Amino acid sequence: MTTPTSRRVGRPRVQERPASGLEPRDEVLAAAAELFTVRGYTATSTRTIAERAGLRQASLYHYFDGKEAILAELLEGTVRPSLEVARHLVSEAEATPEARLWALCHSDAALLCGGPHNLGALYLLPEVRTDHFAGFHRIRAELKRCYAELLAATEPGAALDADDLALRTDLLFGLTESVILIRRADPARDQRALATATADAALRVAGVPQRSLARLRREGQRLLAADG
Template sequence: MSTPKTPAGRRVGRPRAQERPAGGPEPRDEVLLVAGELFTTHGYTATSTRSIAERAGLRQASLYHYFDGKEAILAELLEGTVRPSLEVAAALVSRTEASPEARLWALCHSDAALLCGGPHNLGALYLLPEVGTERFADFHRLRSELKSSYAGLLAATAPGADLAVEELALRADLLFGLTESVILIRRADPDRDPGALAGATADAALRVAGVSPRSLARLRREGRELLATRL
């Protein structure tokens, strides 16, 4: 659907169904917030663009000023669960003064905290059958890049350096899957403390990586220090 433009080339949406309160989220962000809630509580298939627009205080036609349909909204929500972790991963990879084990702990903790934080369990949307289609190729590309960051940090650890290629790939898959398992834990127990869950997940990840239990307290402390600084 094309959108009219002003002479300066700026796209113009249709009037909002309701005026947005001062200081509230921008309309595009509001659409994402509402869609995240509806997709995770009512279901993706059962949620229409009309219902999203109405909850966001927009006319349905105005929603298409920001997104070209429901799949585009879902794609943005999915990609938004990965991009912040990719940024953290890139920063941690560059922090070569810290041990790879501590950096791996920090990445697992940050990623798990993102997935089990926030008002809605957006990670549960990974399980939708629609997400397997080509429309969501960008999401899968970003997710593969993030998993590669896990594999790179794992390979740099002392245990990882001794692993064969096949074993290293398997451990990386296990680490990544372990981190994403917080999605299912949160779905089963929505009241679980996100901080405690992220910490336990990062601890378990280092055990999967082959780190000695005697080193865990030190690496946990170093990992927290990394996250406390500006990555």
């Protein structure tokens, strides 16, 4: 006579995944990040995500109300950490605004370069334009305003009128996010070198002279090291 095995507490799983240490909700996000970036968003179903996470499809809906909610959470996760850094740097009055801008661009680019999957590439999905992603767009717009505030505080930025400041901010923000396309074209590119080159280029777009870059880079690196 066999002894009944003890039952595991929690929602049933379809299959066992390698021990990841992740909670089921995080397993869903990790599975979706891989599938969305490798197979494509439209080609990935909630059933496929659930199976990859080791859950039943019905259990996935305990954590998310659908595929759009999963994508929204992933996208917001690519912006929230940068926004936290940006808020701190905006309020950091002891450092020069040029160094703070360098630090923000570097931190933001490093985040977009980091992680196992190039989630920033999902920004370009047509589905992201819908109202379901309003939270992502709101957070991203606040991050962009921090770029504008730091740019306006620099010596070159102070000389810009409102239209020029808006245009220069668009260029800075677009330059930082361009690492998404570079990473997609060359996944093996050194992430730290790319983030540093992006931050250097951002200051040049802001109007900072080349002769000041090395000093501001060192100051920006100290800011990031202190926050780390």
